[in-house]
Amino acid sequence: MTEKVVIVGGGQAAVSAALRLRAGGYAGKLDIIGEEPTLPYQRPPLSKKYLKGEIPLDRLHLRPEALYRDQGIALHMGKQALFIDRVNKKLATDKNQKLPYDKLILATGATPRRLPDEVGGHLANVHTFRTLAHADGLQDALRPGKRLLIIGGGYIGLEMAAVAVGLGLEVTLIEFQERILNRVAAPETADWFRVLHLKHGVDLREGVGLERLIAKDGRAHMAQLSDGSAVGVDLVIAGIGVLANDGLARSAGLTTDNGIVTDQCCRTFDPDIYAIGDCAVLPFRGEPTRLESVQNACDQGDYVADHILGVATSSYDPEPWFWSDQYDISLKIAGLNRGYDNVITRRGERDGGLSVWYFAGDKLLAVDALDDPKSYMMGKKWLSSAQDPDPTALADPEIPLKSIPTRNRAAQLQVQRGTRDG
Known part of the structure; x- marks a missing residue:
């Protein structure tokens, strides 16, 4: 019988599980x-409405404090988990607590990568962005006319650029790879966002890295770039990825690989310890995968709770989706494009909208819907039901989405198996 559950982490995954x-x-x-x-809060608005001062702190909170009290959920905020005693099943904290558990859920999240000190990462006006403290530390610095350098052309860097431009800053964004969104999106999606940011005045430089920050009075005031140019800066934000917070698990002898490795039921090799959210490495499509999204964090939290309760009837099988808001544009992504070998673009029904469809052969993997909600909804529907739209028809903008013929992947597999068996 499970009488004591301890959850490490104060984000979406932890609250969903509880x-x-x-x-x-x-x-x-x-x-x-x-x-x-602080009370557990939602992260996506941090880089948007909260940073712009459009919503107060209490609207970030996932639930009011009274709800946790009413539900009998003991919050230990401002405390760090130090060690897992797997033999005696106790969790030690930095407040000299030793919390016994029957089941332990690790939802420890991730930490943004910092610039190395040798290139200026230690300087006072060099920031990363992920937490409420990061947002609070930036609010006073994001002032009209200030010169902001953003390092990294992934989604967090692009979102920060959009917010800063809206606040009146002069923004330079550099990306060391040959293009923005190099790891996560097709060139067609990157091209669309490049045009969007250039239109809003971002000085966007691709294939350009940071050599070093030149300091004055302990603050960066100039950035020397890899192409030999230099830009003056008042503020620097590094958006260069994250590292999973897996140190607690590693010190307990659990398997880690830039994340806490789990099985298909979100369990570590210790059957009484689970890992969920951004810290978890799960098997997805035959490969170890970290899915960094609010949707996955919530879904995994729900799944692990059901598993502990004994009502989960199958393994965890995610249907990933993501989103990014930049300026007044919304990107919604359904699926995971890993392994694609063909891309089809389709003009959206809204003026200027676009959808980018990822295929492996004839199999649909994912869709990027750029200001195109109908494509997102249809793509999500096809993916969840294992329907593969005909690529040729999809490429024809004159054929409505709902009229595009599809192939039922599960049915096709049954036919192939039947033919093989016969």
Whole structure:
């Protein structure tokens, strides 16, 4: 019988697991340990409405404090988990607590990569962005006329550029790879966003890296770039990826690989310890994968709660989706484009909208819907039902999405198996 569940982490995954446990009838002791000294909050608005001062802190909170109290969920915020005693099944914190557990859920998230000190990462006006503290530290610095250098052309860098331009800053964004979104999107999606940011005045430089920041009075005031040019800066933001917070698991002897390795039921090799959210490496399409999204964090939290309750009837099988808001444009992504060998673009029904469809052969993997909500919804529907749209028809903008013929992948596999068996 599970009488004590401890959750390490104060984000979406942790809260989803806790609330699902209570909703499913779990009546035992339930503790959440979070390093940040605030109620659990949602992260996506940090780089958008909160940073722009459009919403207050209390609207970031996932739930009001009274709800946790009413649900019997003990919040231990501002505390750090130090060590897992797997033999005696206790979690030690930096406040000299030793919390016993029957099941332990690790939802420790990730930490943004910092610039190395040797190139100026230690300077006072060099920032990363992921937490409430990061956002609070930037709000006073993002002032009209200030010169901002963003290092990294992934989604976080592009989102920060859009916010800063809206606040009146002069923005230079550099990307060391040959183009923005090099690891996560097709050239067609990158081209669309490049045009968008150039139109809004971003000085966007691709194939250009940072050599070093030149300091004055402990602050960066000039950036020397890899192409030999230099730009003056008042503020620097590094958006160069994240590292999974897997140190606690690693020190406990669990398997880690830039994340906490789990099986298809979100369990580590210790069957009483789970890992969920951005810190978890799960098997997805035959490969170890970290899915960094709010949707996955919530879904994994729900799944693990059901697994502990004994009501999960199958392994965790995610249907990934993501989003990014830049200026007044919304990108929505359904699926995961890993392994694609063919891309089809389609003009959106909205003026200027576009959808980018990723295929491996004739199999649909994902869609980027750029200001094109109908394509996102149809792509998500096809993916969830294993329907592969005909690529030739999809490429024809005169054929409505709902009229595009599809192939049922599951049915096709049955036919192939039947033919092979016969």
